[in-house]
Amino acid sequence: MYPEREKVLTVHFENLISSPEETLRKICSHCTINFEEDMLNVPQVGSSMRKDEPGKSGIDSSRSGSWNKGGLNNAEIEICEEINGAMMERLGYKRSNLKGSFLQKLKLWALLPIKGSLSLLLNWSRTKGKLDYLLRRFTKI
Numbered sequence: 480m481y482p483e484r485e486k487v488l489t490v491h492f493e494n495l496i497s498s499p500e501e502t503l504r505k506i507c508s509h510c511t512i513n514f515e516e517d518m519l520n521v522p523q524v525g526s527s528m529r530k531d532e533p534g535k536s537g538i539d540s541s542r543s544g545s546w547n548k549g550g551l552n553n554a555e556i557e558i559c560e561e562i563n564g565a566m567m568e569r570l571g572y573k574r575s576n577l578k579g580s581f582l583q584k585l586k587l588w589a590l591l592p593i594k595g596s597l598s599l600l601l602n603w604s605r606t607k608g609k610l611d612y613l614l615r616r617f618t619k620i
Contacts, residue, residue, distance in 0.1 A: 499538040554579020
């Protein structure tokens, strides 16, 4: 019914980190490229939850469930699940049904423009091209 869906491979993060080689082989097969062992040697950098370890490589299985290990508070989880709930259910994920307090959510929404702007400024060299594209795209009428 939807032949274009055959072009899309859904990969669950949990599968990638619990069975990295098997999952990566599946991805390679889907993309019709050869699997190479070195593909598993990804640098462990770029986490906002802990210090980068540039000398360390490989897929870190301890990352599974980080969102529920102090990475997000209940209000953040509730907002994420509200926004992404339908897709979560379609992909087989269950909602946690955690609820944040009204004050937690109010604080998050109030800080959103400040944090968003600060993120753009601190990552300006990485986002400049994307920001220019978005400005051009959304200012055309």
